[in-house]
Amino acid sequence: MRREITGASACSPSAWEFCRAEEFWALQKPATPYASDFLARRETFRDKGDIIAAYDDTDAYGRFALTHSKESSRLDRIAWHLSRMPRLPSVFGEDSSGDNAAREEDSVPYDAVELFLFKKFLSNYRALLTLVDDEALKNRFGMEFHSEGLSAALDSGGSDPETFQVSERHDPGLAPLRARLRDLAEETAREKERIAEKLAAEWGLDFRGRDFLTLPSDEALKMAAACGQGDGAKVSVEPYDEHSFVVRPLPDARLLEAEREREVLREKEAELENRVLVGLSRFVRSERPNFARYLRAVLRFDLARTRYALAAELGLARPGLDSGGYSLSKGRFYPCEKDCVAIGAAYSPLDFTLSDPVAVLFGSNMGGKTVVLQTALFFQTIAQCGLFVPASSFATRVYRHIEYVGEGGGEKGRGLSGFGFEIRSLDEAWKLAADGPCMTAFDEFARSTGSEEAEALLSAVIEAFASAPGARSLFATHFMGVARLPRARYFRMAGLDLEKAHRVLNAPEESDSGPDDRIRLINRMMRYSVEEERPGGVGRKRSDAMEIASLLGLDGRIVAKAAEFGERRADAAEYEGKKPRTGP
Amino acid sequence: MLPDPEFFAGRVNLVGGPGAACGKTTFAKAALASLREAGRGCALISAGLEGGISPLRPQSGGAGRGRVSLRKGEIFVTAAAFLRSATCMPEILEAVPGSSALGKLAVARACRDGEAALVGPERNEWLSWVIRRIIEEGWTDTVIVDGSMNRITQAASLPRARVFWAVRAGRGDYLKIAAKMRHMLRLVNLPEMRETGPDMARIEGPFTGSGAAAVPSGVKGVIVEDFTKIFLDGRELAAFLGTRTLSVAHCVEFGGFSVALHDMGRPEFEKALGEECAGAVVSWDAYAAQGREKIHA
Numbered sequence: 007m008r009r010e011i012t013g014a015s016a017c018s019p020s021a022w023e024f025c026r027a028e029e030f031w032a033l034q035k036p037a038t039p040y041a042s043d044f045l046a047r048r049e050t051f052r053d054k055g056d057i058i059a060a061y062d063d064t065d066a067y068g069r070f071a072l073t074h075s076k077e078s079s080r081l082d083r084i085a086w087h088l089s090r091m092p093r094l095p096s097v098f099g100e101d102s103s104g105d106n107a108a109r110e111e112d113s114v115p116y117d118a119v120e121l122f123l124f125k126k127f128l129s130n131y132r133a134l135l136t137l138v139d140d141e142a143l144k145n146r147f148g149m150e151f152h153s154e155g156l157s158a159a160l161d162s163g164g165s166d167p168e169t170f171q172v173s174e175r176h177d178p179g180l181a182p183l184r185a186r187l188r189d190l191a192e193e194t195a196r197e198k199e200r201i202a203e204k205l206a207a208e209w210g211l212d213f214r215g216r217d218f219l220t221l222p223s224d225e226a227l228k229m230a231a232a233c234g235q236g237d238g239a240k241v242s243v244e245p246y247d248e249h250s251f252v253v254r255p256l257p258d259a260r261l262l263e264a265e266r267e268r269e270v271l272r273e274k275e276a277e278l279e280n281r282v283l284v285g286l287s288r289f290v291r292s293e294r295p296n297f298a299r300y301l302r303a304v305l306r307f308d309l310a311r312t313r314y315a316l317a318a319e320l321g322l323a324r325p326g327l328d329s330g331g332y333s334l335s336k337g338r339f340y341p342c343e344k345d346c347v348a349i350g351a352a353y354s355p356l357d358f359t360l361s362d363p364v365a366v367l368f369g370s371n372m373g374g375k376t377v378v379l380q381t382a383l384f385f386q387t388i389a390q391c392g393l394f395v396p397a398s399s400f401a402t403r404v405y406r407h408i409e410y411v412g413e414g415g416g417e418k419g420r421g422l423s424g425f426g427f428e429i430r431s432l433d434e435a436w437k438l439a440a441d442g443p444c445m446t447a448f449d450e451f452a453r454s455t456g457s458e459e460a461e462a463l464l465s466a467v468i469e470a471f472a473s474a475p476g477a478r479s480l481f482a483t484h485f486m487g488v489a490r491l492p493r494a495r496y497f498r499m500a501g502l503d504l505e506k507a508h509r510v511l512n513a514p515e516e517s518d519s520g521p522d523d524r525i526r527l528i529n530r531m532m533r534y535s536v537e538e539e540r541p542g543g544v545g546r547k548r549s550d551a552m553e554i555a556s557l558l559g560l561d562g563r564i565v566a567k568a569a570e571f572g573e574r575r576a577d578a579a580e581y582e583g584k585k586p587r588t589g590p
Numbered sequence: 591m592l593p594d595p596e597f598f599a600g601r602v603n604l605v606g607g608p609g610a611a612c613g614k615t616t617f618a619k620a621a622l623a624s625l626r627e628a629g630r631g632c633a634l635i636s637a638g639l640e641g642g643i644s645p646l647r648p649q650s651g652g653a654g655r656g657r658v659s660l661r662k663g664e665i666f667v668t669a670a671a672f673l674r675s676a677t678c679m680p681e682i683l684e685a686v687p688g689s690s691a692l693g694k695l696a697v698a699r700a701c702r703d704g705e706a707a708l709v710g711p712e713r714n715e716w717l718s719w720v721i722r723r724i725i726e727e728g729w730t731d732t733v734i735v736d737g738s739m740n741r742i743t744q745a746a747s748l749p750r751a752r753v754f755w756a757v758r759a760g761r762g763d764y765l766k767i768a769a770k771m772r773h774m775l776r777l778v779n780l781p782e783m784r785e786t787g788p789d790m791a792r793i794e795g796p797f798t799g800s801g802a803a804a805v806p807s808g809v810k811g812v813i814v815e816d817f818t819k820i821f822l823d824g825r826e827l828a829a830f831l832g833t834r835t836l837s838v839a840h841c842v843e844f845g846g847f848s849v850a851l852h853d854m855g856r857p858e859f860e861k862a863l864g865e866e867c868a869g870a871v872v873s874w875d876a877y878a879a880q881g882r883e884k885i886h887a
Contacts, residue, residue, distance in 0.1 A: 092685060119670040119696040122682035164681060171681040171701065184679070184702075191703050215592065215623030220878050247760070247853040250878075272677055280674065 017050035017387045021410035024447065025383035026341035031391070033320075034312045037088035040301060041308035050390045054327055054404045060392025061324050063146070063310035064317060070143050071314060084137050087130040088308050090168070094127055094297065095120045115280070115287040122170035124290050124297075125160035128153060129167040131300055134307075147310070148303040152296050156289050176282040183275050187268060194264050201255050204239040211253070218254040226251030313393055322394035325385075329401035331361035332382065332478060336398040339381040343396075349526075354534040355397075356381050362495045364472045366481045366488060367536065369499030370550035372525075374534040375482040378499070379447040382480055383408060386445050405478070406442030409435050412449030424454035432467065436474075443476030450483060457485060465489035500533035502550050502557075507531050511557045524558050592620050593848075593873040595628035602721055602733045602751035603845065608770055613756040617848035618736040619658070620876030626661055631730045633665035633697075634658065636708035637717055637737020657707050660700040665729050667720055669709040670694045678704030684723055686711055697724065710737065714744040721745055746816075752843040753778070754872070759859060760852035768862040771847055773824045775867050777817040778844040783837035786813055792839070795819065799826045811835035816842055846872030 022028065028048075036042045051057045074080050095116065116124075135151055138144055163173035174181040202213045209229060211219060221229070230243040230251075240256040257265065290297075316322065320340075336355040346353035356378065369375035387408055388395050411431040428451060438444050451467065452460035464481070465488045471479040472493040490496060510516065510527060519527070552572070556565045598621045605621070607614040618634070625632050660666060660678045669692040673680055678700035686695040690712045697720060700706070711717045721733050725748075735745060746753050755774055759767040786792045789810040793801065797814045798821045805812060812830075814820055816838050822830060830836060849871050851859055856875075860868040 117670045118673050118680070118682050119685050119694055122696070123685055169681050169683050169699075171679065188702065195703070215627050216620075216877055218877060220875065249853070249855070268677075276674055 014052065015048065015050045016052045016390055016404075016406060017048075017408040018410065021383055021408045021447070022048065022050075022387065024410040024412065024449070025380045025387055026339075027384060027387045027391075029341040029344070030384070030388060030393075033316055034393075035315065036308055036312045037085050038091050038304055038308045039093040040091075040305040041312055044305060044309065045312075048391075050387055050408060051392060052390075052404065052406050057327060057390060057392050057404060060309070060313065061394070063306060064313040064392075064394065065324065066143055066146050067307070067310040067314045068317070070138070070140055071311075071318070073140075080137055084134060085311070087133045087137070088304070088311070090126065090130045091304060092123045092126050094123055094301070115284040116290060118170060118172065118283065121160060121283065121286055121290070122164075124156075125164065125170045126168045127300075128157050128160065131304065132157065134304075138307075147307045148299060149307065150299060150303070153293050153300075156293050159286060159289055172279040172282045176286070177278050180275065180278050180282075183271055183278070187271050187275065190264050190268050190271070194261060194268075197258070197261050197264070198255075201239050201258070201261075205241070205255060208238055213255055218252050220246050220250045221253050222250055226253055229253060309392075317394040320396055322396055323399060324394050325389040326399070326401040327389070327404055329403055331359065331401070332386075333359045333399070333401040334382070334385055334397055335400070337381055337385055337400065338396040339377065339384055340396055341384075342377055342380070351526075351530055356534070356536070358382065358536050360478070360480075360495060362472070362493050363474070363477055364468055364479045364481070364491075364494035365497060366468060366483065366494060367497045367499065368483065368486050368539075370501040370554060372528060372554060373499035373501040373532060373550070375499050376449055377534065378536060379449055379480050379482045383410065383445070383447045403443070405445040405476075407438040407444040407446075409438055409444060409446040410449070411435050411446060411451055413453070428452065428454055436470070439471060439474040439477045443478075444474070445478045446471070446480070448479065448481045448483075451481060452483075452485070457487075461485045461487045461489075465491070468494055496539040497536045498539060500535045500537055502528065502554060503531050503533055504550065504553055507553070507557055521558055528554060528557060592624045592627070592876055595621075595624040595630060597621075597845070597872065598625055598632075598732060598734065599628070599630050600731045600750065602725070602735070602745065602748050604735045604737070604746055604751060604753045605756055605848075606737065606753060607756040608767075611758065613758040613848060613850040615736050616850060617754065617756040617873060617876060618734050620848075620873065621734050625732060625734075630732060631663050631665075632732035632734055633667075633721075633724050633730050634660070634708060635667045635717070635720065635733060635735045635737075636710040637735055657705040659705055660703065662700055662702050664700045665697060665724055666700065666706055666708055667695055667697050667710055668706050670696055672707040672709065673698070676704065676706035678702055678706050680706060683727070683729060684720075686716055686720055688713065688716055697729075699729065708736075710735075718745045718748060721748055721751075725749075746842040747840055752845040754845040754848055756848040756850075758850045758852060759854070761854045764851075764854060764859055765862055768859065768864075768867070769824060771863060771870075772867050773827065774847075775844075775870055776827065777820055778842060780817060780820075780841075781835075781837050782839070782841035783811075783813050784839050793819075796821050798822070802826060802830050805834070809834070811837060813837045813839055816840045818842075844870075846870050848873040848876065850875055850877075 017027070031045070031048060034045055036045055051060070071081060132151060135144065135149055138149060144150075159176075160170065161167065162175040164170040172180070174184060205211050205213060209225075211221075213219060226243050229241055232238060233241055233243070240258065242254045242256055243251050246252045335357055337358070338353070338355050343353040358378065358381070367375045367378055385395050385397065385400055386402055386405065389400060389402060390404060390408065411428070432451070435444070435446050439446065448467070452463045455463070464483060464485055468479075468481060468488060469491050471477050472491060507528060510531065511519075511524060516524075516527070552565055552569050555568075556562065603618075603621060605614045605618045622632065622634060658666075662678075664678075665683070666680075667686065668676065668680070669690060671693045673682075673696070676698075679702045680698035681701050682696050682698055684697040686697065688711070689695065690709060692709050695709060695711060698706070711720055717735070717737075721735070724730060724733060745751060755771070757767050757771060783790075789808060790813060791805060791809045791811075792813045794815065796819050797812065802812075802822060811834055814836070820827070820836070827836075847867075847870055849859065851874070863871075
């Protein structure tokens with residue numbers, strides 16, 4: 007069964023931006039303006055059927071491409087014909103579905119340029135159909151052709167399949183008119199040549215290619231005096247400047263008569279041409295339902311070709327959408343991988359599995375927990391766009407909303423304080439979670455308030471989202487004292503390999519290295535894998551912040567004092583019974 | 591004298607000038623006449639509207655001013671609205687993306703001698719797109735573009751493109767025009783430098799007198815995008831070049847000057863230009879009645 011591409015976008019702009027989906031999106035290279043327009047909408051599907059259809063289309067095109075892999079010229083020609091398909095006049099309204107009613111200007115005939123566009127489209131569409139020799143594939147994409155009559159009519163004008171003009175074959179009445187116009191043009195050219203030769207013989211002037219000449223005054227005045235005497239050529243003479251005159255050959259009676267006749271014939275020709283344009287326009291409009299079908303087929307075929315090309319180039323895998331959880335194996339977060347390549351750092355693909363509705367991720371500074379959130383959202387977004395993903399496997403479900411709550415999520419310009427903005431974003435995300443299955447990434451939520459209140463607020467939010475039907479939420483936070491709740495899993499980034507970091511950064515050869523070099527070295531020693539917290543335990547109470555500050559070269563006295571304050575605070579919390587809860 | 595056709599054949603010829611009625615169109619037509627006489631086909635493009643056509647009165651493209659004579663086989667760009675009144679039996683070869691004040695534009699071929707109104711793309715990138723299409727499709731290898739300098743510099747980066755500069759000078763303004771030409775020659779001869787080095791600054795956008803004054807003292811040289819971005823007058827440019835270097839990231843090949851004189855003789859103007867600048871004139875009075883001028887490129 008054919009599916010049409012429908013639905014509004016599931017991914018919010020802030021989530022799109024946060025997970026850097028655009029950088030992957032931009033790798034798609036559609037050939038037609040129709041696929042370009044579609045991709046410009048950056049649609050993330052909500053309907054599982056739409057996504058499956060996109061995957062199936064990609065696979066179907068992939069099988070076709072593999073079948074013809076030894077015949078690359080066929081695939082190149084397909085791409086070439088697609089790239090030559092023009093954007094048709096907006097006869098089908100804003101979208102390319104072609105289902106809407108006739109345009110208001112139906113009574114206005116298309117001009118020659120518009121008819122040229124229809125002809126060029128049909129010519130390339132027919133060529134495409136010839137190259138796609140797989141009937142099942144054609145059937146899948148709805149690639150049919152029922153416009154032989156219109157094609158023949160448009161093909162009657164123009165010197166090749168991609169040019170257009172109103173020709174004698176469109177209206178036989180044009181033939182005698184144009185023949186006479188040709189004769190008149192030749193007569194006129196001969197007559198002008200005769201006049202030019204006469205002027206050259208009489209006055210030594212070369213008018214070829216020029217309508218007028220500037221002559222020194224004495225010569226020009228001599229010509230003016232002689233003009234009209236005998237059977238000499240006639241010229242008009244008028245002053246140009248103080249030294250010269252402009253001299254123009256004047257047409258004789260034969261030329262004027264020929265010009266008059268040309269004008270009359272030209273008017274008749276224009277009338278006939280206009281009649282042809284009206285007739286062809288009517289023909290095109292009668293084919294509106296067919297054009298709608300062709301455009302849908304072209305759009306769908308080009309999208310499949312584009313998606314397959316990306317999948318083949320990057321070795322992408324088809325996601326599974328039937329999972330109750332979220333399971334990513336060897337996921338390569340393309341934008342981050344690209345960054346790593348640029349700075350010569352190693353990139354670690356991510357393995358991440360979550361069966362519960364909520365994941366809370368702790369980790370040190372620079373430990374990559376935000377990147378894990380981005381990765382999780384990236385894969386979900388890309389998969390719901392109908393694209394294959396850069397992973398060895400990815401299983402998930404379809405969400406109605408993909409959201410992001412955190413810094414940079416469109417807060418600029420809203421005139422809200424940091425905390426006000428956080429609460430407002432939370433409220434919006436909570437409403438969306440009530441609207442349908444929602445996947446939300448919370449990056450450092452409640453960062454703008456004190457740690458105790460933040461932990462309390464965060465715990466309540468985790469509990470709320472853990473019980474929202476169909477919701478999957480990921481939290482990255484520094485606050486390790488949040489409540490450990492049912493239906494939530496707690497992870498931490500593996501973080502810095504401390505032993506290795508001390509060995510490398512405290513080595514004599516690094517004693518002079520500055521902060522930037524040390525940051526680079528630390529980045530290279532970060533382990534970007536995700537480890538689940540021990541069941542029933544709170545894991546390490548602190549992140550690696552003190553260690554990293556020390557390795558970055560911060561004064562040892564400050565680091566030691568900070569550690570001391572940290573210990574005192576932990577002891578006091580324990581004494582007052584405020585230590586983190588370890589279960590419900 | 592008509593210029594030598596070999597000077598234009600197989601090239602993208604961009605004709606600019608210092609404002610309206612400076613002789614751009616006259617020179618473009620002279621180049622066209624010269625090519626025709628040599629039996630060479632070409633494409634004619636106006637960057638914007640050909641003189642005489644108004645977006646407020648598009649019917650003015652139907653007759654009279656603003657129309658050019660075309661020979662069979664010549665390529666041109668026009669507005670769809672003017673096709674009906676074109677008498678050269680145009681065959682549509684391509685539709686130009688976007689639209690102009692006069693509606694959508696098309697590249698067309700004249701299928702018989704006749705006339706048509708020239709209407710060019712309004713955006714620089716579309717002008718380049720059109721020229722590229724004409725060359726790539728092999729419709730012709732010679733293009734003449736009649737337009738203002740700021741409209742054609744993007745197209746000047748196309749392969750085998752070069753810029754001509756048309757001026758009209760008379761007794762009342764010839765010294766000023768000569769100074770403008772010398773200034774222009776200096777600008778087009780600025781060295782090309784793509785990479786900024788130490789003590790060099792890259793200026794994006796216009797480089798004006800106040801911009802030049804604001805260049806930090808440690809900067810020994812400035813690179814601007816191309817010569818059309820330089821808005822220094824002759825004195826400012828000389829002062830700047832006295833203490834620093836000025837380079838362009840993209841050199842534009844300069845074809846030479848076309849000069850139309852009014853009320854004065856060539857020797858007097860040549861003297862005002864100086865030897866170097868006079869040597870860069872490729873066409874003197876294209877419509878004077880003294881035959882052909884050989885150009886030594």
